[in-house]
Amino acid sequence: MESDLHCHTKLSDGSTTIDELIFLAKNKNVNTISVTDCDTFAGSVRAQIFGKKYGIEVIPGVEITAFDYQRNKSAHLLCYACEYPNRLEGLFKKIRDIRKKSSVIMLQKVIRMYPISPDMVLKRAQGSTNLFKAHVMHALVDAGYASSFYGNLYQKLFKKGSGLALVKSDYPEVRDVLKQIHSAGGVSVLAHPGFHENYDLLEELACLGLCGVEVWHPRNKEFSEKQIIDIAKKYNLIKVGGSDFRGMYMEKPNPIATCTTPKNQLNIIKGRVVKKKNAV
Numbered sequence: 429m430e431s432d433l434h435c436h437t438k439l440s441d442g443s444t445t446i447d448e449l450i451f452l453a454k455n456k457n458v459n460t461i462s463v464t465d466c467d468t469f470a471g472s473v474r475a476q477i478f479g480k481k482y483g484i485e486v487i488p489g490v491e492i493t494a495f496d497y498q499r500n501k502s503a504h505l506l507c508y509a510c511e512y513p514n515r516l517e518g519l520f521k522k523i524r525d526i527r528k529k530s531s532v533i534m535l536q537k538v539i540r541m542y543p544i545s546p547d548m549v550l551k552r553a554q555g556s557t558n559l560f561k562a563h564v565m566h567a568l569v570d571a572g573y574a575s576s577f578y579g580n581l582y583q584k585l586f587k588k589g590s591g592l593a594l595v596k597s598d599y600p601e602v603r604d605v606l607k608q609i610h611s612a613g614g615v616s617v618l619a620h621p622g623f624h625e626n627y628d629l630l631e632e633l634a635c636l637g638l639c640g641v642e643v644w645h646p647r648n649k650e651f652s653e654k655q656i657i658d659i660a661k662k663y664n665l666i667k668v669g670g671s672d673f674r675g676m677y678m679e680k681p682n683p684i685a686t687c688t689t690p691k692n693q694l695n696i697i698k699g700r701v702v703k704k705k706n707a708v
Contacts, residue, residue: 429459430688433487434506434619434642434670436677440465440491441560443675449684450478450486456685460694462489462670464506467523468557469513487697488513491619492609493523494602496629503602503626504619506642506668508697511613519608523599524558530595531559537593538564538585544571561586562677564593578679606633615697617668620645622652630659639700640666644687646680647672667693 436442437449444452446463453461461484463475472488479486489508496503510516535549544567552570553563564585565577574581585593609616617640621630630641643656644667660667671686672678 429457430685431460431669431691431694432458432671432673432685432687433460433462433489433508433668433689433694434464434491434645434687435461435673435684436465436491436675437463437471438555439468439471439557441556441562441674441677443562443677445555446471446475447478449673450475450482450484452684453484454482456683458484458685458688460485460487460689461684462487462506462508464489464491464670465557466491466560467493467520467527469510469516469520470557472513490516490520492516492519492605493527493599494605495599496602496626499626499629501626501629502599502624503629504624505602505605505609506617506619507609507612507614508617509615509700510609513612515612516608516614519600519605526597526599527558527560530597534561534593534595535559535564537595538568541585541592542568542571542573544568544573560677562674566677577677602629603633603636606636606638610637615639615666615700617642617666620647620672622648622656625649625652627652627655627659630656631663634659634663634665638663638665640668640693640697642670643667644669644689645672646682646686666696668697669693 437446463471475486492505494503548567552566553559568574619642669687669689673684
């Protein structure tokens with residue numbers, strides 16, 4: 429039995445509902461998952477209800493959008509089993525407001541270039557807590573302007589540094605986000621550093637109390653896994669694996685359990701949660 433601790437649903441930038449995700453996990457013999465929608469705990473309770481129905485353990489989670497301003501790189505943090513989730517709601521609102529403002533401008537730029545309507549995009553985003561690039565691309569694919577979500581048109585519009593519709597978003601500083609996760613009693617994990625090349629940041633955050641790092645991820649760059657494992661061993665970090673499942677909103681086919689978390693590492697996360705409960 430396997431554990432996938434990085435999954436997204438329609439509540440953020442995934443294409444499947446929570447119940448569909450749980451069903452897919454059940455049929456893939458995944459016994460533990462974490463629904464880590466972007467900047468929201470909105471699906472945690474519902475996921476746990478469906479998880480009980482199908483015999484799947486659901487660890488409450490979230491992926492928090494942040495930025496490393498010292499190195500000018502995106503840096504996302506996963507937070508698991510948050511003891512006081514309400515303490516993060518102010519942070520989530522701030523991030524969602526930033527994304528919403530940027531998304532409106534982004535959509536205006538796209539509409540000037542391609543005659544799709546805002547309603548087309550909003551329909552694809554129905555059920556989500558915000559508007560994401562995937563929803564815009566979904567509308568463009570349905571309108572016949574692209575044959576895939578992450579092909580040439582995506583690069584033209586949203587490629588880092590040169591995308592014609594790209595809008596800079598000033599997301600919260602990653603070190604501050606780490607502090608807020610710990611203040612809320614969450615287990616902090618640096619998400620996919622192999623994708624964003626956050627190796628120096630990983631060591632820095634480890635010295636600031638980071639609990640773990642996502643080692644196994646489908647978008648790791650070549651040789652990054654070994655580098656991440658070496659850093660994790662150096663600082664005794666929890667080693668997490670997840671598919672970053674988003675359904676059809678992925679560059680390459682990426683079903684649930686593409687990458688997983690070893691049982692001994694999952695037990696460390698559970699152990700920390702039990703320890704906190706016993707300390708109350």
